Amino acid sequence: MTETSHATMQRLAAQTRMGYSFDQEFYTSDAVFKADFEQVISQKWLLAGHVSRIPNKGDYFLFRVGNEQIIVIRENADSVRAFFNVCRHRGSTICQSESGNAPRLVCPYHAWTFGLDGRLISARLMPEDFDKAENSLFACHIRVFHGLIFINMSEDEPVDFDATFGDMGAILEYHGFADARIAHAGSYPTTANWKLVIENFFECYHCVPSHPEFCSMHASESIVAVGAGPSSGPADAIADFAPKLKAWEDNAAAAGRPIGTIDDAPDSSHLRLLMQRMNKDGWASETQDGTAPAPLMGKRTKADGGRMHLSFSPFSQIVADDHFAILFQFTPRGALATDVEMIWLVDGRATEADVDIEKMIWGYHATTTQDKVITENNQEGIMSSRYRPGRYSDQEGSVLNFQKWYLNQFGLERAE
Numbered sequence: 001m002t003e004t005s006h007a008t009m010q011r012l013a014a015q016t017r018m019g020y021s022f023d024q025e026f027y028t029s030d031a032v033f034k035a036d037f038e039q040v041i042s043q044k045w046l047l048a049g050h051v052s053r054i055p056n057k058g059d060y061f062l063f064r065v066g067n068e069q070i071i072v073i074r075e076n077a078d079s080v081r082a083f084f085n086v087c088r089h090r091g092s093t094i095c096q097s098e099s100g101n102a103p104r105l106v107c108p109y110h111a112w113t114f115g116l117d118g119r120l121i122s123a124r125l126m127p128e129d130f131d132k133a134e135n136s137l138f139a140c141h142i143r144v145f146h147g148l149i150f151i152n153m154s155e156d157e158p159v160d161f162d163a164t165f166g167d168m169g170a171i172l173e174y175h176g177f178a179d180a181r182i183a184h185a186g187s188y189p190t191t192a193n194w195k196l197v198i199e200n201f202f203e204c205y206h207c208v209p210s211h212p213e214f215c216s217m218h219a220s221e222s223i224v225a226v227g228a229g230p231s232s233g234p235a236d237a238i239a240d241f242a243p244k245l246k247a248w249e250d251n252a253a254a255a256g257r258p259i260g261t262i263d264d265a266p267d268s269s270h271l272r273l274l275m276q277r278m279n280k281d282g283w284a285s286e287t288q289d290g291t292a293p294a295p296l297m298g299k300r301t302k303a304d305g306g307r308m309h310l311s312f313s314p315f316s317q318i319v320a321d322d323h324f325a326i327l328f329q330f331t332p333r334g335a336l337a338t339d340v341e342m343i344w345l346v347d348g349r350a351t352e353a354d355v356d357i358e359k360m361i362w363g364y365h366a367t368t369t370q371d372k373v374i375t376e377n378n379q380e381g382i383m384s385s386r387y388r389p390g391r392y393s394d395q396e397g398s399v400l401n402f403q404k405w406y407l408n409q410f411g412l413e414r415a416e
Contacts, residue, residue, distance in 0.1 A: 005035040006410075013412035020389040022403065027193040027382050033335035036194070037066045040409045041332055042153040044270060045161060047316030048072055050327065050343060051080065051147045052181045053099075058116060061099040063151060064339065065331050070140050070151055071095050073102070075116040082140035082151050083118050094137075105137070146172040147180060148327070150312070159269045165312060168274065170258040175308070175320050176298025179348040183294070183324070183355050186365060188340040188372045192379035194332035195406065197340060198314045200375050201330070202402050203232060205395040210374055213366040217286045222277060224395060230263045230275045232398040248278035252304040266404035273311035285321045286363050293360035294323045297347045314402055324360050336379065342368060 008031055012023055025032055048063040049072065060073035062085060069085035071094070083105075085093045092109040095102070104121065105114040113122045118137035123130065141152035143161045146169065152158040172178075190197055200206065204223050207214055215223060224237045226245075253259045262274035283290035284303050296303060303322040310318040317328035327343040342364065346355050381387060392400055 005031055005038075008032065009035055009410045009412060013407055013410070016403075016407070017389065019392050019400065021199075021392070022195065023389060024382055024387050027196055027379065028335060030335045033193075033332070035410070036332065040406070041066060041194075041315070043158065043409075044313050044315060045141075045143070045150045045152045045158065045164070046331070047312060047327060047329055048082075048149045048151045050177075050180065050182055050345060051144060051149060052345075052348070054080065056101065058101045058103050059099075060095065060102060062095060062097075063331075064333065065153070066333060068153060069093060069095075070153070071105070071137075072142070072149060072151070073105075073116060080142060080144050080149060081116065081118060082142040083137040084140060086138060087112055088120065088135040088137065089123065145169075147178040148172070150316075164270055165272070167262070168272075168310065168312075171260070171274065171276075171308065171310070174256070174258055174299050175325060176347055177325065177345070180297065180325065180345040181348045181350070182343055183346045183350075184344040184357050184361055186342045186344075186361070186368070188342070188368050190338045190340050190372045190375055191336055192338055192375045193335060194315075194330060194338045196375050196378055196382075197330050197338045197371075198402060199399045200371055200378070201317065201328070202314070202398040203396040205393050206374065210370055211367050213288070213363050216288070217280060217283060217290070217363050219280050222280075226275060226277060230261055230273070232395065234394040245277055248304075248306065249276070252276070252278075252306050255302060255304045256299060257304055257306065264405075266401055266408050268405070270313040271311070271402065271405045272313070273309065275309045276306055279305045279307055279321070285323045286319075287359050288362050291359075292323045293356040294346045295350045295354050296322055297325065297345075314405075319364070326364055340368065340372065 012025055015023060046065065049061060053061055054074040057074055057076055060071055063070040063072055071083045071085050073081050075081045085095055087094050087107040087109065089107065089110055089112045092107055094105050094107045111124060112120065114137050115121050118139055120132040120135045123132065141154065141158050143150045145165060207223050221241055224233050226233055226238065226241065249259045259276065260274060262272050264272045279286060284305060285292045286307060287293055300322060306322065308320040315330050319326045325345045329341040331339040333339055344360060
């Protein structure tokens with residue numbers, strides 16, 4: 001981060017008030033987005049996809065974030081690699097298709113050829129002192145964790161993956177993510193700053209006026225108390241909901257579900273979250289009529305009527321029912337552009353005939369389509385000369401936590 005961008009962030013932090021939304025520049029400035037990318041986005045472990053998307057040797061897909069393109073490719077049965085999509089000759093992109101299969105990575109410009117391990121194999125008519133070993137593709141940090149592919153674009157050694165996410169392994173194993181398969185994928189590109197997209201996801205103050213489908217699947221007391229996380233609602237609503245949640249947790253634990261809560265403080269590296277709670281009474285799954293759209297996932301022997309919300313970081317989220325799971329990817333592309341992608345997973349043993357796609361996607365497809373509209377409307381309003389930071393409600397606690405975390409990534413303190 002340059003001195004100029006650091007000075008910009010210091011100035012903006014100094015005029016930010018606790019309990020209020022951010023100043024306009026946080027959501028609109030190209031300079032702020034550049035600082036965001038350098039200091040926050042490129043330093044985090046980002047969920048890029050699921051291994052079932054690349055089952056065969058040479059299968060690949062492109063993961064786009066900011067101006068970067070990352071080639072995520074299966075090297076062999078035991079290894080998945082990630083490389084920046086930049087030829088070491090004169091910088092052309094190597095893969096132009098969003099996905100495909102490549103026995104080798106061949107630049108279409110001058111035919112420089114790289115192996116699936118990133119090493120330069122051939123480069124025609126180069127001088128005698130040219131060293132192929134010094135011209136491998138630029139690798140991107142990558143980890144596969146219970147079938148989930150994570151990348152980190154840091155030029156330095158990133159925060160330790162196992163130390164950061166290892167305690168989430170038991171619940172991911174229970175849900176069967178490693179052996180799951182993709183049943184459906186949806187794309188909801190949003191013309192808004194990434195912070196607005198995430199702030200919207202981190203509060204349920206808007207759920208009642210904006211999301212009739214979502215609200216039809218959940219008890220109103222749950223929406224108010226913990227609609228967007230364990231500390232997202234008013235303290236009295238959380239306290240009132242706690243006994244009912246505890247009773248469900250006891251029953252779910254007896255059925256085999258690992259029970260636990262994670263609610264990271266703003267000084268954490270990734271602001272992780274894990275919350276588990278019951279569905280609406282009588283609802284087996286988050287569908288229009290509450291019935292299951294697919295077979296049970298993972299290690300379950302019976303449904304417990306529960307829902308898991310797991311956040312690896314503000315950019316990478318999971319919502320999982322007994323019968324399906326959704327990967328949410330909030331990927332910043334520019335100051336006013338965010339890719340919102342959803343991947344629905346089902347148990348790997350489920351056949352196409354076992355899964356009712358329309359039933360499965362009904363609630364969250366509608367909700368995310370609505371989120372795209374309201375977030376874009378939010379962005380348009382913030383562009384006005386009359387925008388001023390607004391006071392948070394008692395149901396937006398997780399947004400405040402996120403904003404504190406965001407400022408901490410720059411070593412900045414928020415004004416009281």
